[in-house]
Amino acid sequence: MAKLELSGIRKSFGPVEVLKGIDLTVEDGEFVAFVGPSGCGKSTLLRLICGLDEITAGQMAIDGELVNDVPPAKRGIAMVFQSYALYPHMSVAQNMGYALRLAGTPKDEIKSRVTEAARVLRLDPYLERKPRQLSGGQRQRVAIGRAIVRAPRIFLFDEPLSNLDAALRVDMRIEIARMKDDLGTTMIYVTHDQIEAMTLADRIVVLNAGKVEQIGSPLELYNKPVNRFVAGFIGSPRMNFLALKGRSADKAGIVAGGEVRLPAGLTEEPAEIGIRPEHLLLTRRGAPDSLAGKVTMTEHLGSDTYAYVALEGSSDMLVVRLAGENAVARNEPIGVHVDPKMIHVFAASGASLASAQPAALEAA
Numbered sequence: 239m240a241k242l243e244l245s246g247i248r249k250s251f252g253p254v255e256v257l258k259g260i261d262l263t264v265e266d267g268e269f270v271a272f273v274g275p276s277g278c279g280k281s282t283l284l285r286l287i288c289g290l291d292e293i294t295a296g297q298m299a300i301d302g303e304l305v306n307d308v309p310p311a312k313r314g315i316a317m318v319f320q321s322y323a324l325y326p327h328m329s330v331a332q333n334m335g336y337a338l339r340l341a342g343t344p345k346d347e348i349k350s351r352v353t354e355a356a357r358v359l360r361l362d363p364y365l366e367r368k369p370r371q372l373s374g375g376q377r378q379r380v381a382i383g384r385a386i387v388r389a390p391r392i393f394l395f396d397e398p399l400s401n402l403d404a405a406l407r408v409d410m411r412i413e414i415a416r417m418k419d420d421l422g423t424t425m426i427y428v429t430h431d432q433i434e435a436m437t438l439a440d441r442i443v444v445l446n447a448g449k450v451e452q453i454g455s456p457l458e459l460y461n462k463p464v465n466r467f468v469a470g471f472i473g474s475p476r477m478n479f480l481a482l483k484g485r486s487a488d489k490a491g492i493v494a495g496g497e498v499r500l501p502a503g504l505t506e507e508p509a510e511i512g513i514r515p516e517h518l519l520l521t522r523r524g525a526p527d528s529l530a531g532k533v534t535m536t537e538h539l540g541s542d543t544y545a546y547v548a549l550e551g552s553s554d555m556l557v558v559r560l561a562g563e564n565a566v567a568r569n570e571p572i573g574v575h576v577d578p579k580m581i582h583v584f585a586a587s588g589a590s591l592a593s594a595q596p597a598a599l600e601a602a
Contacts, residue, residue, distance in 0.1 A: 240301050240314065240391035240424050241266045242287065247296035249282055256282050258448040259296070264392075269418050269425045271435035273471070274445035280428045283445070284394050287426065288317050300391065316385035317394040320401060322377045324369040331356075331365040334383045348387075355386040358420050359413065375406040379413065386421070395427040399434065411437060432474055436460070444468050466588040469512050475544065475557045477512045477582070494552030495529030499578040501592040509586040515559035517580035517594065520545060520566065521573040528573035531556065536566050547574055 247260040257279045264270050272280040285291045287298065289310035298305050305313055324333050334355060335348040343351075356362050359379045369377055378398060385393060395414075399407045415438055418425060429435055435442050436456040444451040444459065444467075452464045463469035469477050480493040490497040491511060498511055521528050530550040537544040543564040547556045556574055560566075583592040 242392060242424065242426075243297075243299045243302075244287075245297045245299075247283070247286065247298065248294045249279075249286060249291065250294045255294075256448050257286075257294075260450060262443060262450065262453065264424060264426060267422050267424055269427065269438060269440045271427045271429060271439035271442045272445060273429060273432065273435045273442055274451075275471070276430075277447075278445040279448045280445055281396055284317070284396055284426065284428050287392075288315050288394055289313055290317075314391035315394060316388045316390035316392075317396065318382050318385050318398045320397045322369070322381045322401075324377060324380060326369055329366050329368060330361060330372070330380050330383075333369070333380055334387055337384065337388055351387040351389070352383075355383040358386065358417055359383050373406070374402050375410055375413075378402065378410060382414075382417070386417075391424065393423055393425040395425065395429075397428055397430065400430065407431070407434075414438060432472060436472075442472075444471060446471075462590075462593045463582070464590050466510065466512070466584045466590070469582055469584070469590070473514060475515050475559065477514050478518070478556045479510055479512045479584075480549075480554060480556075481510050482508055493529065493549075494554040495531050495549035495574070498529070498576050498581060499527065500581075500583060501578070504583060504591050506585040506589075506591055508583045508591055510584045512582040512584065513576060513580060514594070515544065515557045517577060518556060518558040519575040520547075520558055520560070521575045523571045523573045525573045525575060527578060528575045529556070530571070531574060532571055533566050533568050536564075536568070538563060547572065549574075 242264040244260050244262045247257055248255065249257040260283060272283065274280055286293055293306055300313065331352050335352045338348045338351065356365055359382060361379055361383060364372060364376060399410050402410060411434055427438060439456060441453060442456055442459055443453050446467055452459060452468045459468060459472045463472065483492045486492055486497055489500065491500045491508065493511065500508060523530055531547040533545050534548045535546040543560040545558040545560060545566050547558055549556060558574060580594045582590060582594055585591055
């Protein structure tokens with residue numbers, strides 16, 4: 239296990255600066271996920287940590303040792319890529335132990351490490367099979383096992399599940415979560431899948447345009463985003479946003495479809511509010527703390543129903559998440575209840591002025 243420290247990390251490709259000063263500490267044994275839109279620098283940062291690309295500026299240290307100029311093979315890091323990259327003519331055991339064989343590791347030790355990695359990943363019955371005889375999930379486990387046998391100080395994962403179908407991704411998330419608990423090794427995981435990040439990571443790093451927007455636990459980012467970008471990026475379906483058109487006489491915020499009560503003590507003039515789909519309810523038109531609109535479409539997912547509500551006098555659309563199966567009449571006037579405690583408020587700069595305060599957070 240190892241502690242990783244990044245200080246002022248920058249990376250440029252010619253005149254294009256891809257990473258613009260990354261400061262991050264990953265504690266010994268911690269699981270950290272990098273998330274962000276395509277092109278934000280997630281994979282580039284991972285390649286810098288591994289040593290596959292050179293750092294333009296800044297310092298990187300592992301357990302207090304500066305590693306900027308240390309070659310990849312000597313950093314004690316193993317990387318699992320999106321592609322399995324298994325040798326088709328080798329068995330599972332041979333694929334997993336190949337790097338050790340190249341390093342001159344004794345045969346008995348190779349066998350012992352491969353056997354232990356196979357146990358952790360539940361690959362024991364498949365050690366003599368060739369990759370073509372395995373499912374996609376099993377091949378990815380072999381790729382992970384190939385990294386485990388090297389006993390690295392840090393594991394790096396670059397979107398390892400993106401090639402799998404939905405059911406296999408769920409299975410592999412469970413496997414990785416179990417592996418994290420069994421091994422206790424420092425892990426850094428790049429993903430586009432918010433569910434992977436939210437369920438696996440101890441902390442999430444949200445990147446945007448080469449900069450860190452926020453670092454925190456999954457629930458901290460979900461409930462207390464520092465700005466509009468994080469609020470809109472974390473969560474599926476994404477947060478609803480409504481522009482404030484002004485204030486009424488009683489200081490309520492005027493938005494499409496009606497008014498919303500705002501928290502007291504805002505430090506700046508609010509420009510926009512946000513509210514998550516699960517914090518909205520459909521109600522009768524004209525009910526207190528509700529916005530006027532009509533349902534234009536519904537999505538029935540079995541466990542949830544998503545209602546898309548067009549607000550009165552605007553093209554703005556709200557997504558309302560309803561538990562279970564709900565028969566919602568389309569194109570009829572309806573109200574959308576907005577709980578004042580559950581809204582987020584943002585300044586024109588995008589900075590968060592107030593976050594939702596559900597009862598669980600208030601109690602904490």
